Amino acid sequence: MDARTERTIPIASANVKSGAFEYLTTKKDELVGWARKFSLFPYPFVTACCAMEFMAVSSSPYDTDRFGAALPRFSPRQADLLMVVGTISHKQAPVLLKVYEQMCEPKWVMAFGVCATSGGFYQNYAAVQGIDRIIPVDVYIPGCPPRPETVIDGIMQLQDKIARSKHVIV
Amino acid sequence: MATALAQRLQDRLPLGVEVADGIDMPVVTLPPVALLAVVGTLKGALGFDMLLDVTAVDWPGAPQRFEVIWHFYSTTQFSRVRLKTRVPEQDPTVDSLVPLYGAAAFMERECHDMYGIGFRGNNDLRPILLYEGFVGHPLRKDYPKDREQPLVPYRTY
Numbered sequence: 001m002d003a004r005t006e007r008t009i010p011i012a013s014a015n016v017k018s019g020a021f022e023y024l025t026t027k028k029d030e031l032v033g034w035a036r037k038f039s040l041f042p043y044p045f046v047t048a049c050c051a052m053e054f055m056a057v058s059s060s061p062y063d064t065d066r067f068g069a070a071l072p073r074f075s076p077r078q079a080d081l082l083m084v085v086g087t088i089s090h091k092q093a094p095v096l097l098k099v100y101e102q103m104c105e106p107k108w109v110m111a112f113g114v115c116a117t118s119g120g121f122y123q124n125y126a127a128v129q130g131i132d133r134i135i136p137v138d139v140y141i142p143g144c145p146p147r148p149e150t151v152i153d154g155i156m157q158l159q160d161k162i163a164r165s166k167h168v169i170v
Numbered sequence: 171m172a173t174a175l176a177q178r179l180q181d182r183l184p185l186g187v188e189v190a191d192g193i194d195m196p197v198v199t200l201p202p203v204a205l206l207a208v209v210g211t212l213k214g215a216l217g218f219d220m221l222l223d224v225t226a227v228d229w230p231g232a233p234q235r236f237e238v239i240w241h242f243y244s245t246t247q248f249s250r251v252r253l254k255t256r257v258p259e260q261d262p263t264v265d266s267l268v269p270l271y272g273a274a275a276f277m278e279r280e281c282h283d284m285y286g287i288g289f290r291g292n293n294d295l296r297p298i299l300l301y302e303g304f305v306g307h308p309l310r311k312d313y314p315k316d317r318e319q320p321l322v323p324y325r326t327y
Contacts, residue, residue, distance in 0.1 A: 091301045093322045124315050125308045133324045 032167035036080075036106065037159040038068035043079030045099060048086025050113040053145035062148040067155050076102040081158070082135075087115035088128045100135045106167070108138045108158060113145050120144060175249055182215055183208055195250040202238075202255045205265050209240075209253070213270055218242035218251060221271035224278055226285040230311045235259040238287055240267070257287070266291035284309035 046054060057064055064070045073079040076099045088096055100109070111131055114120035117140045119129035131137060138161060141154040176196040180189040187200040187208055200208050212218040222241040229235055234256035242251050257264060266289035267274035278289040279298040286307040289295065297304060301321065306313050 090318060090320055093320065097322050125313070125317055125319070128320070129318070133320075134322055135325070 028169070029167050030163070032169070033163040033165065036167065037162040040067070040069035040081045041071060041073045041079045042069055042081040042083045043074070043076050043099070043103065044072050044083045044085055045096060046085040047088060047092065048115060050085045050115070050145045053148070053151070054083070054085045054112065057148040057151045062152060064152065064155060067152070067159065069155055077104060079103055080107050082107065082109045083112050084109065084116040084131050085112040087120065087122055088131055089126050090128055093128055093134055096131065097134055108162070109135055110154060110158065111137045111140045112151065114142055117142060179216065179251065182211055192252060195252055197252045197254060199254045202257055202264050205255060209267060209270055212242055212251065217244045217246050220245055221267060221273045221277070224274060224281050226281055226287050228285060228309065228311045233258070236262045236285060236287060238264050238281070262286060263288035263290055265289070268292050283307065286310065
């Protein structure tokens with residue numbers, strides 16, 4: 001007989017139950033929250049110099065992919081985290097509002113840097129003094145620009161918030 | 171070099187136009203009516219073929235409140251020149267440079283946005299940095315710097 005016909009394929013003993021780990025119990029909100037907090041799809045609404053810091057935090061040295069929040073979607077309809085990165089001018093505010101309204105529930109908003117948080121040092125006629133005057137914000141990240149560690153801390157705080165909140169299944 | 175250039179400008183430009191040596195480039199001060207003639211000479215005979223900037227300065231309380239300023243550059247002589255003229259608050263209007271320099275169109279729009287300077291001959295002075303419906307001219311000294319004019323209603327929830 002040649003070698004090919006001699007070879008046997010071992011059959012996995014799939015139906016043998018070990019009894020070690022077969023099921024667990026949890027709550028619906030905790031399960032859905034756990035799933036959602038590790039699958040954040042950000043929509044980067046990037047307008048200003050904080051974009052450089054956004055690139056730094058999303059690339060390999062700091063790597064927000066570790067938190068499941070790395071894959072940017074460039075359509076708001078596919079995203080659930082709106083990252084507002086940079087100064088928002090009054091001329092731009094209608095665009096930001098429209099992008100926010102186009103996102104599907106559940107959705108979260110991150111104000112990245114002081115300009116998005118409070119207008120920063122642009123205390124003038126042109127800048128929106130904080131995007132929370134237009135859209136609700138879940139997590140504020142201070143700094144001009146924020147350190148990557150600050151952003152990661154903000155993402156983790158948002159994850160905690162998602163994990164703690166109620167998740168209505170319709 | 172700047173002094174020689176200033177002398178050459180003084181020789182070529184019409185009477186009533188004052189040429190001084192600024193710290194960085196010659197400064198030509200002229201009445202608004204002489205603008206098109208002087209700029210024509212600058213572009214044609216003196217080789218200033220590039221318009222760099224159109225802007226203004228607000229001097230509140232001065233009899234001629236607005237000072238309109240142009241910067242020119244010569245891409246062959248590598249030299250610059252600055253033009254200044256004064257216009258009153260009641261009629262802050264100067265001639266447009268669009269027939270001579272296409273680049274003037276957008277910069278005059280910006281200057282009209284920020285200072286409310288009118289440019290005779292530029293028939294497209296729509297807002298370029300500001301938006302439709304913005305009242306006032308924010309770089310005038312009497313515009314409160316924090317007077318916002320939001321386009322979307324602020325959130326109340």
